[in-house]
Amino acid sequence: NAGVTQTPKFQVLKTGQSMTLQCAQDMNHNSMYWYRQDPGMGLRLIYYSASEGTTDKGEVPNGYNVSRLNKREFSLRLESAAPSQTSVYFCASNGITSPNTGELFFGEGSRLTVL
């Protein structure tokens, strides 16, 4: 059982380049999330998708776009990468939608460096 799979694991970009981070889960979860992790700042929510066909902004959405391709897949796109987007990106999912809370299952992260 793979859980949450993220690709790529590592990526180096130049300022202004674009790229898409891919995430897929095999747990039949309804909700999926993208977080970024920076030293001393914890994990901050970028975008989330409560169910297939819906997406909403989180705490730090500027500079990012997302697509909930189907129930399994949720991608994060950087249209014009900036050095401030150097971070570790985590995709997560869970099977509980509002109004209940539940355990988040995280992928292993995608380490992005923007030069």
Add this chain to the structure above:
Amino acid sequence: QQQVKQSPQSLIVQKGGISIINCAYENTAFDYFPWYQQFPGKGPALLIAIRPDVSEKKEGRFTISFNKSAKQFSLHIMDSQPGDSATYFCAASKETSGSRLTFGEGTQLTVNP
């Protein structure tokens, strides 16, 4: 604006000692308080969680203490082991927001043999 403040940033404990990590929150609407554990190169994983209708929850060597009036909660790791060395995140959410967790800054715990 950090709605969940976590301290300390780093913590070094001897094997067998007690590790204590504290968190404070601002939003009184928060009603779910989990702790996540993260090993290097891995994603965070749920360790233990509490709701505000209880003041303490214990699972093995891990205990959450919750003080609703002070808007604080803490993680206690008893008999700390080198295998507990990891980064710990507290978090909070409100029922109406589903699982949109607000995380603390993280604490890097090192347990020396």
